[in-house]
Amino acid sequence: MKAMGATNRVLRRMIMLQAFMVGAIGYGIGIGLASLFSFAIGSSGRLVPQIPPALLIGSAVAVLALCVFASAISLRRVIRLEPASVFKS
Numbered sequence: 001m002k003a004m005g006a007t008n009r010v011l012r013r014m015i016m017l018q019a020f021m022v023g024a025i026g027y028g029i030g031i032g033l034a035s036l037f038s039f040a041i042g043s044s045g046r047l048v049p050q051i052p053p054a055l056l057i058g059s060a061v062a063v064l065a066l067c068v069f070a071s072a073i074s075l076r077r078v079i080r081l082e083p084a085s086v087f088k089s
Contacts, residue, residue, distance in 0.1 A: 008079055011075075011078055011079070012075055015071050015074050015075055015078065016071050016075075018071075019067040019068075019070055019071035019074070020064075020067050020071075022067075023063045023064065023066065023067040024063075026063065027059070027060060027063045030059075031051075031056065031059070034051060035051065037049075038050070038051055
C-alpha cells in the first residue's frame with residue numbers, strides 16, 4: 001500500500017533508521033560524557049572510577065531495545081494513517 005507517495009516498506013526503513021540514528025547519537029554522547037567525567041575524576045588522584053565493558057554492552061542493548069520499541073509504536077501509527085487525512089486542515 002502506498003502512503004503519501006511512499007510504500008510501507010520505505011516508511012518502515014525511514015522510521016527505523018531515524019530511531020537507530022538518534023539512539024546511536026545519544027549513546028555516543030552519553031558514553032563520551034561518562035568517559036570524560038571518569039577521566040576528570042581519575043586525574044584528581046583520589047578516586048579512579050572505571051566503566052566496565054559489561055556496562056557498555058548492557059547499555060547498548062538497552063538503547064537498541066528502546067529504539068526498537070519506540071519505532072514500533074511510530075510504525076503502527078504511520079501504517080494505520082489514512083493518506084488523505086494528512087491534507088485535511
